[in-house]
Amino acid sequence: MNEKNxxxxxxxxxxxxxxxxxxxxxxxxxxxxGIVFICLFGTLLQYLFEIFASKYAKSIYSxxxxxxxxxxxxxxxxxxxxxxxxxxxxxxxxxSFSVLIIxxxxxENDETIAESLSKKFLVILKFTPLFFxxxxxxxxxxxxxxxxxxxxxxxxxxxxxxxxxxxTFFYGSIPFAVIIIAxxxxxxxxxxxxxxxxxxxxxxxxxx
Amino acid sequence: xxxxxxxxxxxxxxxxxxxxxxxxxxxxxxxLLPRGIHNKRVVETVNVVxxxxxxxxxxxxxxxxLKSTLEESxxxxxxxxxxxxxxxxxILTRIIGLNGPVPVVFVGNSRELKFCGIAGIKDTQQxxxxxxxxxxxxxxxxxxxxxxxxxxxx
Numbered sequence: 001m002n003e004k005n006x007x008x009x010x011x012x013x014x015x016x017x018x019x020x021x022x023x024x025x026x027x028x029x030x031x032x033x034g035i036v037f038i039c040l041f042g043t044l045l046q047y048l049f050e051i052f053a054s055k056y057a058k059s060i061y062s063x064x065x066x067x068x069x070x071x072x073x074x075x076x077x078x079x080x081x082x083x084x085x086x087x088x089x090x091x092x093x094x095x096s097f098s099v100l101i102i103x104x105x106x107x108e109n110d111e112t113i114a115e116s117l118s119k120k121f122l123v124i125l126k127f128t129p130l131f132f133x134x135x136x137x138x139x140x141x142x143x144x145x146x147x148x149x150x151x152x153x154x155x156x157x158x159x160x161x162x163x164x165x166x167x168t169f170f171y172g173s174i175p176f177a178v179i180i181i182a183x184x185x186x187x188x189x190x191x192x193x194x195x196x197x198x199x200x201x202x203x204x205x206x207x208x
Numbered sequence: 209x210x211x212x213x214x215x216x217x218x219x220x221x222x223x224x225x226x227x228x229x230x231x232x233x234x235x236x237x238x239x240l241l242p243r244g245i246h247n248k249r250v251v252e253t254v255n256v257v258x259x260x261x262x263x264x265x266x267x268x269x270x271x272x273x274l275k276s277t278l279e280e281s282x283x284x285x286x287x288x289x290x291x292x293x294x295x296x297x298x299i300l301t302r303i304i305g306l307n308g309p310v311p312v313v314f315v316g317n318s319r320e321l322k323f324c325g326i327a328g329i330k331d332t333q334q335x336x337x338x339x340x341x342x343x344x345x346x347x348x349x350x351x352x353x354x355x356x357x358x359x360x361x362x
Contacts, residue, residue, distance in 0.1 A: 022308040048227065052220040061224075068231040075238040082250045082283070083328045086302045086311035089281065142307065143338075152252035154328045169340040172307040 011127045012185055014098040015134060019177050021091035026147040026154045028135030030077055030088045031095050032128070038069045038101055039120050045069075047113050070096035084149045130184065137180050141165060142172020247271060250283050254300050257313040257325040257332045265290050266315060268298055276356055284360075287315065297357060300327060303349055307340030314350065318357040321350050 021027055042065050049061045074092050078085040095101065111119075139146055144161030147154045165171045210218070251268055258266045269286035273279065282301040289296045299314045299321075311327040323346060325332035326339055336346060 020308060022310070045227075049224065052223045052227075064228065068228075068235065071235055072231075072238060075235065079238065079242045079246055080249075082246060083253045083311060086281065086300075087309055087328070089302065089309065091309075150328075152249050152328075153256055153330075156330050167338065169306055169338055172338070173340055174306060174308060 011123075011130060014095075014127065015130055015181055015185070017094050017098045018091070018131070018134065019174055019181065020094065022087045023135070023138035023142045023172050023177060024087060024147045024154065025132070025135045025139045026084065026149040027087040027091065028132060029149055030084050031091055032131060034070070034073050034077075034092050034095055035101065035124065037073050038066060038096055039124060040117070041069055042066060042101070043113065043117055043120065047116075066096050066101060081149060081151050083152055083154070130188075133184060134177070134181055138172065138177050141176065141180070250300060251285070253311075253327050254283075254285070254298055254313055257327050258298065258315075260332045261325050262315075266296075266298060272297070272360060274356060274360065276359075278352075278356060282353075282356075284357075289315075295361065298324075299353055301349070301353070303341055303345065305336075305340035305342070305345050310336075310339045310341060312336070312341070312349075314353060318354050318361060321354050321357070323350075 018028075018031070021031060042062075045065045046062065049065070050058070053061055070092055074085070074089065077088065077092070136146065140159060140161075144159055144165065146157045146159065148157075149155075170176055254268060258268075267288045267290075269288060272284040272286060274282060274284060278301070282299060285298045287296045287298040295317050296315070297317060301312060301314070302309050303312050304310075313324040313327055313332075314321050315324045316322050323336060326334060326336065
């Protein structure tokens with residue numbers, strides 16, 4: 001499996017692990033900040049630990065770093081907004097043990113911190129549209145709103161909401177989140193195949 | 209006498225240990241120090257729900273710390289009820305329903321506990337059903353919290 005396909009797989013696997021999180025965009029924003037926090041400080045701490053620790057202990061200290069950083073982030077969220085902590089509590093630990101974090105917190109050999117951070121943030125940037133699309137769709141179909149995190153109350157923007165979605169919990173529920181993620185992933189796969197097909201056809205035309 | 213290599217190993221290990229102790233200390237400080245701000249924010253969150261559902265009826269008092277594992281996701285406060293004076297509590301807790309985790313406010317005591325509203329949203333009086341909390345889940349949590357309040361009263 002080449003690098004590009006592997007990264008796609010990690011992105012999809014991380015999206016799947018977000019299913020049990022609360023279906024509000026506000027909690028998605030908090031989880032995204034968690035990913036950025038763990039990636040950034042995880043890389044810096046990993047670099048520090050590598051200077052003093054043996055190569056063979058790398059997997060142990062990577063896990064220790066991830067555990068501490070996710071607990072520290074959780075406590076920071078609890079300090080600033082106990083309400084958002086109630087929405088996102090255990091989901092932060094799901095994110096921190098997703099493939100994206102475990103694979104990308106580790107430094108490759110002979111890389112400087114700057115190279116490593118820029119590589120990781122490029123991957124996170126590719127992952128960002130999928131991440132926010134999932135939470136936006138869950139928020140809209142479930143509750144007809146777009147929400148942003150607040151200190152003691154979420155900031156809600158109400159959108160036009162068809163009657164067929166009201167008075168039922170199905171469109172905000174976890175099974176519907178699985179359906180949304182499946183449709184998005186299938187569309188992305190189909191889009192990539194169509195792109196490859198058209199690029200092959202244009203190469204054949206150029207040859208003729 | 210220790211060789212140079214062994215001395216270096218001991219030095220490196222103690223530096224590593226100090227990093228881990230520092231991370232641990234940061235975590236402990238973040239848990240212990242900011243209790244005042246944290247409590248204030250929780251009280252603000254609960255007051256929004258109480259004012260929308262029973263304006264002016266409840267006044268929030270001191271926080272009660274539970275001696276159970278629920279303490280991590282539950283905030284219990286003593287409350288003065290202007291209509292039924294006595295031992296009353298306001299509870300903000302996280303319930304996991306079919307839509308994921310939802311913060312919910314309950315009011316009452318160990319004999320009678322009722323659902324007040326969902327915290328954090330504009331219209332806190334929205335029915336719990338649209339947030340994936342069925343009657344079974346609500347009754348389960350009401351019974352569980354009543355048991356916890358009974359233990360606290362003792």
